[in-house]
Amino acid sequence: MTFVPAVSRRHFIAGSLAAMGGLTLGFHVPLPGRAAAEETAPEINAWVVVKPDETVIIRIARSEMGQGTLTGLAQLVAEELECDWARVTTEYPTPAANLARNRVWGSFSTGGSRGIRESHEYVRKGGATARAMLVAAAAAEWKVAPAECTVAKGVISHGASGRSTTYGKVTAAAAQMAPPADVTLKDPKDWTIAGKPLPRLDTADKLTGKQVYGIDLQQPGMLNAAIKACPVFGGKIRSFDASAITAMPGVRKVVQVDEATVAVVADTWWRAKTALDALPITWDDGPNKDLTSAAIADMLAQGLEAQEAFIGNENGDAHKALAGPGRQVTATYAYPYQNHATMEPMNATAVWTAEKCEVWVPTQNGEGSLAAAAEAAGLPAQQCDIHKIHLGGGFGRRGAFQDYVRQAVLIAKELPGIPVKLIWSREEDMLHGAYHPTTQCKLTGVLDEQNNLTALHMRISGQSILAAVRPDGMQNGKDPVVFQGLLATGPENEFGYSIDNLLVDHAMRNPPVPPGFWRGVNLNQNALYVECFMDELAHAAGQDPLAFRRKLMAKHPKHLAVLNAVAERIGWDKPAPQGVHRGLAQIMGFASYVAAAAEVSVTDGRLKIHRIVAATDPGHAVNPAQIERQVEGSFAYGLSASLYGECVVAQGRMEQENFDTYEVMRMADMPPVETIVLPSGGFWGGVGEPTIAVAAPAVLNALFAATGKRIRTMPLKNHSLA
Amino acid sequence: MARLTINGTTRDIDVDPDTPLLWALREQAGLTGTKYGCGIAQCGSCTVHVDGVATRSCSMPVSAFTPEQQIVTIEGLSPDGSHPVQRAWLALDVPQCGYCQAGMIMAAAALIAQNPKPSDADIDAEMTNICRCGTYNRVRAAIKLAASGETPASNG
Numbered sequence: 001m002t003f004v005p006a007v008s009r010r011h012f013i014a015g016s017l018a019a020m021g022g023l024t025l026g027f028h029v030p031l032p033g034r035a036a037a038e039e040t041a042p043e044i045n046a047w048v049v050v051k052p053d054e055t056v057i058i059r060i061a062r063s064e065m066g067q068g069t070l071t072g073l074a075q076l077v078a079e080e081l082e083c084d085w086a087r088v089t090t091e092y093p094t095p096a097a098n099l100a101r102n103r104v105w106g107s108f109s110t111g112g113s114r115g116i117r118e119s120h121e122y123v124r125k126g127g128a129t130a131r132a133m134l135v136a137a138a139a140a141e142w143k144v145a146p147a148e149c150t151v152a153k154g155v156i157s158h159g160a161s162g163r164s165t166t167y168g169k170v171t172a173a174a175a176q177m178a179p180p181a182d183v184t185l186k187d188p189k190d191w192t193i194a195g196k197p198l199p200r201l202d203t204a205d206k207l208t209g210k211q212v213y214g215i216d217l218q219q220p221g222m223l224n225a226a227i228k229a230c231p232v233f234g235g236k237i238r239s240f241d242a243s244a245i246t247a248m249p250g251v252r253k254v255v256q257v258d259e260a261t262v263a264v265v266a267d268t269w270w271r272a273k274t275a276l277d278a279l280p281i282t283w284d285d286g287p288n289k290d291l292t293s294a295a296i297a298d299m300l301a302q303g304l305e306a307q308e309a310f311i312g313n314e315n316g317d318a319h320k321a322l323a324g325p326g327r328q329v330t331a332t333y334a335y336p337y338q339n340h341a342t343m344e345p346m347n348a349t350a351v352w353t354a355e356k357c358e359v360w361v362p363t364q365n366g367e368g369s370l371a372a373a374a375e376a377a378g379l380p381a382q383q384c385d386i387h388k389i390h391l392g393g394g395f396g397r398r399g400a401f402q403d404y405v406r407q408a409v410l411i412a413k414e415l416p417g418i419p420v421k422l423i424w425s426r427e428e429d430m431l432h433g434a435y436h437p438t439t440q441c442k443l444t445g446v447l448d449e450q451n452n453l454t455a456l457h458m459r460i461s462g463q464s465i466l467a468a469v470r471p472d473g474m475q476n477g478k479d480p481v482v483f484q485g486l487l488a489t490g491p492e493n494e495f496g497y498s499i500d501n502l503l504v505d506h507a508m509r510n511p512p513v514p515p516g517f518w519r520g521v522n523l524n525q526n527a528l529y530v531e532c533f534m535d536e537l538a539h540a541a542g543q544d545p546l547a548f549r550r551k552l553m554a555k556h557p558k559h560l561a562v563l564n565a566v567a568e569r570i571g572w573d574k575p576a577p578q579g580v581h582r583g584l585a586q587i588m589g590f591a592s593y594v595a596a597a598a599e600v601s602v603t604d605g606r607l608k609i610h611r612i613v614a615a616t617d618p619g620h621a622v623n624p625a626q627i628e629r630q631v632e633g634s635f636a637y638g639l640s641a642s643l644y645g646e647c648v649v650a651q652g653r654m655e656q657e658n659f660d661t662y663e664v665m666r667m668a669d670m671p672p673v674e675t676i677v678l679p680s681g682g683f684w685g686g687v688g689e690p691t692i693a694v695a696a697p698a699v700l701n702a703l704f705a706a707t708g709k710r711i712r713t714m715p716l717k718n719h720s721l722a
Numbered sequence: 723m724a725r726l727t728i729n730g731t732t733r734d735i736d737v738d739p740d741t742p743l744l745w746a747l748r749e750q751a752g753l754t755g756t757k758y759g760c761g762i763a764q765c766g767s768c769t770v771h772v773d774g775v776a777t778r779s780c781s782m783p784v785s786a787f788t789p790e791q792q793i794v795t796i797e798g799l800s801p802d803g804s805h806p807v808q809r810a811w812l813a814l815d816v817p818q819c820g821y822c823q824a825g826m827i828m829a830a831a832a833l834i835a836q837n838p839k840p841s842d843a844d845i846d847a848e849m850t851n852i853c854r855c856g857t858y859n860r861v862r863a864a865i866k867l868a869a870s871g872e873t874p875a876s877n878g
């Protein structure tokens with residue numbers, strides 16, 4: 001590979017920074033660091049820059065939002081590069097550079113727990129290729145065969161002659177070497193950097209206030225924007241009276257962003273928000289003004305009985321079995337709308353001129369941000385760029401949806417050449433989410449005389465994310481993602497039970513509330529439905545819930561392995577402590593096998609979760625310490641959702657506007673989580689999301705054991721446990 | 723205009739008097755380590771110390787402060803990240819996205835200053851900050867590590 005200087009990109013950034021007078025000192029944003037790095041050292045290849053002082057810069061295309069992918073991906077590159085881990089730093093390439101270089105970094109999209117599992121091969125190859133070029137450069141200098149050289153921690157040695165050198169010394173020559181046609185990747189069992197529980201690379205700045213998030217960005221001459229869209233879904237602006245606020249302190253401009261949205265631009269955000277709150281706006285509430293959660297629930301309930309449905313998984317003849325002999329068990333569950341509620345509200349900073357547009361944004365999908373920016377800017381993508389900033393949480397809100405980027409650019413367009421930072425208030429964030437979709441599920445099982453499960457019908461009714469967000473992913477009208485965790489087979493998920501007569505189908509019902517990918521996506525409610533119902537069936541059969549499941553799982557050894565692991569760790573075969581009760585759940589999703597066991601008690605109607613044991617088999621474990629953190633975090637997210645998470649629709653809009661009414665889990669609710677990582681090898685599974693799905697059913701099943709109450713409608717806070 | 727003492731320095735800040743301290747810190751004083759999460763004293767992202775007491779800066783206007791009151795932000799907790807709470811946080815690699823962590827650290831530092839050996843119940847009662855990434859268990863462990871006085875001496 002020849003060194004392709006990222007001229008267009010560097011030039012572009014340097015030019016635009018100069019135009020703005022540079023970024024305010026004291027802020028560490030990715031781009032000046034990168035520009036400086038490139039000035040002192042050429043890249044070896046797209047993934048690796050080695051500076052003469054031995055610093056190794058590893059480029060990361062996926063976004064860091066707390067999940068640790070920055071560290072994990074760097075470990076994979078460093079493993080093959082054989083560099084000194086203590087000298088590794090990272091940087092983000094920009095989406096425009098990716099575009100200009102024929103997508104050399106592949107996808108920037110960071111969601112679906114795909115960051116590592118979909119890019120591990122090419123990032124490792126990037127590291128291995130760079131290593132080969134560095135070794136070839138040293139060998140050429142010594143006039144020996146590269147194969148005679150060895151490398152460890154960035155030191156290249158030639159044993160026969162006793163010579164050695166370092167990556168930093170040969171970096172310039174290496175950049176000129178032709179890349180090898182092919183490289184062999186290490187067997188994961190030989191890993192020394194990957195697979196190890198290394199600390200994160202990005203912790204120190206998060207402890208001192210130095211870490212810059214999008215909301216913190218400062219640029220000379222920058223203005224700030226606050227925004228309000230019609231709170232009613234599908235509503236518009238009828239009118240607003242800008243003259244009422246233009247004289248307020250600091251106000252620079254009132255911008256109608258689109259037919260539903262108005263923004264105030266001021267010198268500071270607080271002044272922009274204060275003026276926006278004072279702006280008289282008359283809304284046209286539109287066709288959904290009477291919509292309520294109750295009406296949506298009715299619409300979904302009809303879907304439970306509808307004739308027409310898309311089939312997701314079918315085996316034998318469930319309808320016939322249901323009409324035949326045997327004991328029927330039936331239950332209906334429901335899952336509400338929920339907001340992602342990232343701690344950092346949506347924001348983006350844009351500067352627009354007739355020639356170019358740049359955006360600084362915490363995004364899960366830099367390429368998606370670029371497309372949104374270009375469209376709003378009215379410029380070709382080649383004349384736009386995105387500078388990614390660390391995210392204060394993503395959870396799916398900042399990937400497929402780039403509404404804040406579009407808005408920031410449209411506002412900046414009204415003030416050419418001036419950087420404008422748009423920050424959503426928490427209220428705006430709560431009212432204009434991309435909500436966890438709402439569904440209901442009616443489950444019917446048939447038990448024969450020996451209490452074997454002979455048939456299961458799961459009828460899901462409700463919202464399709466793809467229909468709203470990514471219609472090109474639909475299959476003849478069917479949304480395959482609705483069936484996450486319930487499909488017969490596939491790399492992403494495989495239903496873990498063998499049932500002679502099985503039917504899983506979906507009656508699509510799409511209320512006019514925007515749905516989105518929400519950490520765990522449809523696996524969350526599907527695991528809840530199937531795993532709570534398995535517990536119901538086991539009780540109806542008079543059998544132990546673990547034994548009942550095991551009988552159906554003989555053909556699913558990986559599902560069974562994680563389930564057995566949690567059962568063993570929690571001591572399923574021994575009595576629980578006095579007053580404490582247990583529950584189990586398992587599922588496969590995002591290509592990983594996961595299970596959980598919970599211990600709970602209920603005193604005076606109050607639930608206490610004493611202990612969670614979680615097992616995950618992600619195939620390969622790139623950083624077990626970060627997996628533990630992801631699993632713990634996923635229980636906080638999943639239990640938050642099942643205990644409290646609910647956005648209620650009334651008068652066509654969400655009732656919850658902030659954390660006073662949209663409750664989330666806090667410290668006192670958080671149980672200890674024991675994580676078992678069981679990488680069985682041979683595949684690459686995700687870790688950011690799958691364990692969320694088993695949090696709720698494990699706890700609800702334990703809650704039933706404690707109280708005899710089946711909670712079938714989320715969240716738990718709406719039910720009395722007394 | 724407000725005269726405030728922030729991280730040991732008294733300064734005049736050109737700001738509307740009803741501006742919340744949070745926004746004066748972020749937008750006028752340039753101290754963006756203190757974060758906005760809710761604006762209604764619910765989440766704790768904006769926690770600073772006022773005379774050593776953990777205070778949610780989003781819900782107090784600058785006019786409520788006198789220059790005699792010592793306001794300390796995450797940037798002023800220690801000169802170099804060496805406060806025992808910061809060291810404990812580093813040792814246990816607590817943050818995920820990190821957005822809530824300045825508030826968590828400030829709340830934890832104030833807790834330990836008042837109550838050098840907090841029990842689990844004390845931690846539950848005092849640490850009501852929200853973390854959507856779910857770092858709670860590590861926050862708890864780090865508070866106990868910091869309180870034990872056995873945090874590693876340096877960043878490492």
Ligand code: FES
Nearest residue numbers: 759760765766780
């Ligand atoms: S921003 Fe102050 S408590 Fe949330």
Ligand code: FES
Nearest residue numbers: 819820853854855
């Ligand atoms: S670390 Fe992300 S919100 Fe707490």
